Amino acid sequence: MNDDAELLERIRNGAPDDFAEVVRRHQSRVFAILHRYEHDAHKVEDLAQETFVKAWRALEQFDGRAPFEHWLSRIAVRVALDHLRREKKRRNEIGLLELGEEALEWLRSDDEKSELDGRAAAEILDLALRELSPADRVVITMQEIEGRSVKEICAATGASGVAVRVRALRARAKLKRALEKLVKL
């Protein structure tokens, strides 16, 4: 079985257990996408499972015009967006207590040589990004962290190019304000 199309055809023709192979091939990518929006490993796993179950349900709708991994990524982004909307209601407040020592030190430091590791950066961004709407958060995460183009963001979110550009500008400004707020706390 060399490519996704062949594998998906087999699944559609009555070999549902072959979906395990689809999961094996794409799980790392799905985990990487979801990890940008949720840092709790257990929750990431739940969201990844939700993504694959949704993909399974919608498999008949996949027409093969775009690569399967793009289609699956779009589902993962939507799952992340729904998750952020649910979480937004639950945790909206900013608290420095949630930041580790290294993150706090970096925020307060003016030293050009101060180092920042991925974990601390994720903590800071996670806290600051709570100030943004879920849709703004998805756009800024895809653009600034994942390094995706506007076209790719449009494909993943279903928004128009103009909407993505406007949202990205607004999200960037909001994130800057949120980060300033964190520095001053």
Add this chain to the structure above:
Amino acid sequence: MNERKWKQLFVAARNEAAPAPPTEFEANVLRAIRRERRTETPEMLSIFDQLNLLFPRLAWAAAAIIALSVVADWGLTAVGVPGLGDGVSQISAQWLLTSNGF
């Protein structure tokens, strides 16, 4: 926050590794899919559900029996044969409502 720190923050965030999927992850996904397929198949109907489904037919059957009885009673009375109503009155008078009770 200046541009240098902004860039440093995103570069560091980009480098953060995502958690590796657990070894049994695909098995969990397949289990979830099987569970979902099971819930999609119709369940056995309970006795109450079956009665509920039969209720309109039972109601029509009861109405038909009542109508038939009324018509029969009216027909029998018309041809001079004691009808059902007369029969019931006779039984009541003779047996159930006698002066000494039973």
